[in-house]
Amino acid sequence: MTTHAVDMAAARDAIRAKVIDLASRTGTKKPTLSDDDLIPETGLLDSAAIMELIVWIETRFDIEIEQSDLTIENLGSVNSIVQYVGAHVRPMA
Amino acid sequence: MPTPLHTPRVNNNDDTVRLVKLLVKAGDAVRAGQLVAEVETDKANFTVESDRDGYVLAVEKALNDTIDVGSVLLWLGATADEAVPAFAAVGAPVESTTSTAPPTLKAAQLLAQHGLSASEVPASTGRLTVADVEAYLAAHPGNLANLQGSSITPNEPNASSPAIAAGSSEPLSPEERGMLRTVLWQRDEAVPGYVELAYDAKAWEQASTDYQKRERLLLSPLLALMAHRLARVAAQNRRLNSTIVAERRHAYSSVNLGFTIQSDTTLYLAVVQNAAALGCREFIERLGQLQRGALAHALRAADLTGATVSFSSMARWNVSRHVPVLPPHTAIIVAHAMSRDGIGTLGATYDHRVLTGYDALAALRAISTPEETI
Numbered sequence: 499m500t501t502h503a504v505d506m507a508a509a510r511d512a513i514r515a516k517v518i519d520l521a522s523r524t525g526t527k528k529p530t531l532s533d534d535d536l537i538p539e540t541g542l543l544d545s546a547a548i549m550e551l552i553v554w555i556e557t558r559f560d561i562e563i564e565q566s567d568l569t570i571e572n573l574g575s576v577n578s579i580v581q582y583v584g585a586h587v588r589p590m591a
Numbered sequence: 592m593p594t595p596l597h598t599p600r601v602n603n604n605d606d607t608v609r610l611v612k613l614l615v616k617a618g619d620a621v622r623a624g625q626l627v628a629e630v631e632t633d634k635a636n637f638t639v640e641s642d643r644d645g646y647v648l649a650v651e652k653a654l655n656d657t658i659d660v661g662s663v664l665l666w667l668g669a670t671a672d673e674a675v676p677a678f679a680a681v682g683a684p685v686e687s688t689t690s691t692a693p694p695t696l697k698a699a700q701l702l703a704q705h706g707l708s709a710s711e712v713p714a715s716t717g718r719l720t721v722a723d724v725e726a727y728l729a730a731h732p733g734n735l736a737n738l739q740g741s742s743i744t745p746n747e748p749n750a751s752s753p754a755i756a757a758g759s760s761e762p763l764s765p766e767e768r769g770m771l772r773t774v775l776w777q778r779d780e781a782v783p784g785y786v787e788l789a790y791d792a793k794a795w796e797q798a799s800t801d802y803q804k805r806e807r808l809l810l811s812p813l814l815a816l817m818a819h820r821l822a823r824v825a826a827q828n829r830r831l832n833s834t835i836v837a838e839r840r841h842a843y844s845s846v847n848l849g850f851t852i853q854s855d856t857t858l859y860l861a862v863v864q865n866a867a868a869l870g871c872r873e874f875i876e877r878l879g880q881l882q883r884g885a886l887a888h889a890l891r892a893a894d895l896t897g898a899t900v901s902f903s904s905m906a907r908w909n910v911s912r913h914v915p916v917l918p919p920h921t922a923i924i925v926a927h928a929m930s931r932d933g934i935g936t937l938g939a940t941y942d943h944r945v946l947t948g949y950d951a952l953a954a955l956r957a958i959s960t961p962e963e964t965i
Binding site for chain 2: 557565
């Protein structure tokens with residue numbers, strides 16, 4: 499777990515913005531996404547873009563994501579990503 | 592290009608030495624002046640230093656071997672993924688001899704470019720090749736002045752040619768140099784052919800979807816499963832997992848699956864070692880680690896070396912066909928593509944010295960459908 503505190507509200511916004519940004523780069527016009535949507539099922543991101551998202555999360559929040567953690571439950575939606583990140587960093591009080 | 596580090600002479604009376612310490616192994620990064628080995632005679636011990644910064648590509652001798660002074664102890668490269676000359680890459684102790692057969696055309700051009708005659712350069716096989724001449728030039732730095740043009744044929748322009756418009760010259764990145772070597776290996780050594788097969792993508796997509804749901808995977812495992820299928824097919828057909836060394840077929844003892852990964856502007860060939868021995872899930876996870884390493888530009892040298900068969904997909908970009916270049920010392924690379932109208936294509940660039948078009952097509956047919964028990 500990282501020792502620096504993370505503002506989880508800001509983290510949520512950043513994660514959502516990153517997904518939208520990646521979707522825009524893979525050709526989706528005006529992508530929309532709710533925090534509950536299962537990202538792989540929306541078709542917004544292909545596997546390579548999801549992998550890019552994973553690497554971005556690791557860098558942005560200074561955490562290591564085990565390969566075995568790459569599941570729908572852990573990282574399938576914006577909500578689950580926020581929850582996963584929150585469990586691996588020290589949320590800001 | 593690969594540079595040999597030769598066994599030093601310890602004293603004038605000894606033509607052989609014994610290797611008593613090996614301080615590096617293939618894949619290690621070394622600095623100029625770093626100790627890499629220790630040799631001894633009856634009278635003295637002597638340390639061997641790297642003469643440059645770079646990577647150890649291959650170690651040619653084993654500990655406690657008695658070795659000839661002047662023989663190649665190990666190979667160094669500027670990057671970890673350089674191909675060692677074929678006779679060294681597989682560790683086959685092929686005697687270097689002066690060839691009586693005429694050199695290959697490109698070898699003859701290179702000899703002429705450096706003012707050498709064929710009789711001066713040892714051949715690793717029955718016929719002098721470009722690789723032999725380049726190895727000789729690397730071992731004789733006095734001839735290195737023109738080496739950067741060594742792969743340029745006389746009819747092609749070079750930097751000093753008046754045909755080249757004014758501009759600046761800049762060095763290639765390690766990845767660009769790796770790509771250049773790959774392309775030149777295919778041009779100079781392999782005899783490439785290409786076959787392709789349209790296939791019904793539905794069966795694979797269904798198998799992939801079922802597997803993803805069953806394993807609760809975040810990422811579609813489609814390409815990983817197809818690449819794993821290739822590894823298993825190659826394990827069953829050793830000809831696919833072979834290359835030509837010294838005019839003999841060299842069958843690799845394990846299937847190391849090369850997988851192309853585009854990261855920003857860099858194309859990596861990441862390698863899953865011993866891929867056919869891994870189960871589907873293990874293979875997917877290992878490949879996933881490599882993909883993440885590539886995206887972070889953090890792959891290690893060992894992650895990029897030793898491919899024996901390869902898989903490349905451009906389906907992400909909806910191309911209908913691509914013809915990949917063979918990675919050095921491999922017989923086949925499979926190309927996967929998917930056009931916007933959903934037509935799947937499997938192609939294969941293959942080395943015609945090793946495989947026939949039928950061999951390559953048979954491999955594609957096998958890969959075109961998933962195994963029943965994924």
